Amino acid sequence: MTTNLATEANETFSTLLNAEPATLAVLGAGAWGSALAELAGHNGHQIQMWSRRLGNTLEEVVDGVDLIVSAISMKGVAATAAKLQEIGIPEHVPIVTATKGLDPESTRTPSQIWEADFPDHPIVVLSGPNLSAEIDRHLPAATVVASSDPAAAEAVQKVFASGLLRVYTSNDPIGTELGGTLKNVIAIASGVCDGLELGINAKSALLTRALTEIIRIGTHLGGQTETFFGLSGLGDMLATCNSALSRNYRVGYGLAQGKTLEGVLEELGSTAEGVNTTNVLIEIANREKIPTPISRQVYRLLNNKITPQQAVEALMERDLKAEFCDIF
Known part of the structure; x- marks a missing residue:
């Protein structure tokens, strides 16, 4: 049985590695x-898409596939993984997770949910500075795929x-995933900075200190330091913290203009994962005793405890310290 599974896995990887149509x-x-379907289709692969609104079934879509790509919102990951467990999929099929967020019930990342439910499947994280609107326009981009299974x-x-x-x-x-997840919190802060017209000096300081904070959190939770200086960390943060194409940036910008969170989210008409991520992150930070000064002010702002102006004041009035005293 084990030999057959290994043979099937090798056959699947051979198809994918040789760029044969999958x-x-x-x-x-x-x-x-x-956007991911478009990118894979561009390379000649056959795409079977599923969502609740398409009217097809998971059973139909995953039947006979060589690769499963999950790009569903964070709130649907656990339920979808559980449903696939019921359906059953061949053990050799890799699962790619492209969701950026934290589960509010378990505080786990998407890959941790997939790994727990499918321990015998290769799990691959896909993350990077990839604004879908630019992907749709066929503008060049780069991303990272990370797994404990190199093949x-x-x-x-x-x-x-x-x-x-x-x-x-x-x-x-885990580092690749956390970089893409945590930067959504910082994108909200960046939107506030621009919405208040605080200037380039303030924004440069914010993003630099935010990277230090992301590294502190990410390494505490198991990521490698160098990962957060790469595409899925610094790269993704630069993209989402400087573009109105980012929903999380637009949340912060709207709040700085005096709009309510509910009003901003209604205007967006889609999910801004950074809102949920912020709440879960602070739960983790409290539990693990991780200093998160920037993220904590974002949390207070999202939960109507302070105004955008008060958040800025709170960060500016923190105790003086050496610059690199708390990276790790």
């Missing part, structure tokens, strides 16, 4: 899921790499 199940038909990461790299997307591999899935 069949992908893309779960989530939103902007990001559609699985390389296989996924081959599936998505093209003249439209440069794909790098990594052996740090």
